Amino acid sequence: MSEMQFANNYHDLSNSTGVDAGFQFEFSCERCSDRWRTHFKPYRSAQASGWLQKGASMFGGLLGNAGSVIDSMAQAGWHSARDEAFTEALAAGKTHFNRCGNCHDYVCNQCFDNANGLCFNCAPNVKVKITQARAQGEVSAASEKANAEGQTRGGRLDVTQNMQLVCTQCRAETHGAKFCPECGHRTAQQVACRACSTTLQPGTKFCTECGERQA
Numbered sequence: 001m002s003e004m005q006f007a008n009n010y011h012d013l014s015n016s017t018g019v020d021a022g023f024q025f026e027f028s029c030e031r032c033s034d035r036w037r038t039h040f041k042p043y044r045s046a047q048a049s050g051w052l053q054k055g056a057s058m059f060g061g062l063l064g065n066a067g068s069v070i071d072s073m074a075q076a077g078w079h080s081a082r083d084e085a086f087t088e089a090l091a092a093g094k095t096h097f098n099r100c101g102n103c104h105d106y107v108c109n110q111c112f113d114n115a116n117g118l119c120f121n122c123a124p125n126v127k128v129k130i131t132q133a134r135a136q137g138e139v140s141a142a143s144e145k146a147n148a149e150g151q152t153r154g155g156r157l158d159v160t161q162n163m164q165l166v167c168t169q170c171r172a173e174t175h176g177a178k179f180c181p182e183c184g185h186r187t188a189q190q191v192a193c194r195a196c197s198t199t200l201q202p203g204t205k206f207c208t209e210c211g212e213r214q215a
Contacts, residue, residue: 009106010093013037014085016078021046023085027093030105031119036096038089043081160192160199 013024021043028035098112099105100119107119116123163176164187172182179186191200195212205215 007106009097010089012086014043014082016043016075016082017046019047023082023089025086025089025093027089027097027106029097029108029111031107031111031121034108034110036093036108038092041085041088043078045077045081046075160197163187 007030009028009030011026011028013026015021023041023043024038026035026037097106097108098114098119100107100112100122101117102122103119105119105121111120112118113120113123113125120128163174165174165176166172167174167180167182167185167187169180169185170183172180174180174187177187191204191214192198193200193207193209193212194214195207196210198207198209200207200214206213
């Protein structure tokens with residue numbers, strides 16, 4: 001048998017023993033990972049052995065001995081039969097995949113530029129790249145606009161007021177609410193003096209800094 005040349009973009013799904021013994025190979029595109037699988041080719045010798053072994057478990061005797069003999073013969077011929085099946089699979093696989101002239105990866109027809117003989121990783125599709133760049137530009141511009149809007153909204157928030165983020169009663173997160181969403185306990189929200197903006201504890205009637213009445 002002549003030498004075989006092949007890449008590593010395949011999986012051997014063959015089974016050497018039992019009633020489901022046979023050869024099958026799965027090839028994949030090295031760019032998009034789409035898969036193509038050969039038709040299952042039965043390995044009759046091993047299948048016959050498998051059926052005899054099943055029969056032996058029921059009837060015993062000569063069936064078991066015959067199954068062992070056939071199994072030994074099948075295993076002896078497995079490697080050459082597998083090589084033959086693999087050679088056929090490689091020939092079939094080459095009709096479904098293309099070898100890139102630059103990176104030498106095997107890719108499917110959807111990932112291959114026939115005009116240039118290159119995969120789309122080495123020779124990207126111009127229209128795809130234009131659309132991609134346009135989408136990235138839209139996202140970038142929208143992000144900048146959203147960031148500016150967020151800064152505007154943030155500028156209107158009162159960030160000087162301290163907030164209790166965990167309820168002292170049940171330890172639930174309050175997210176800065178005046179009352180605990182879990183147990184209803186009033187949180188210790190600090191307030192600012194209406195006159196001098198000094199931070200005061202809730203319920204303070206007069207500012208401790210300027211004496212202004214708060215309530």
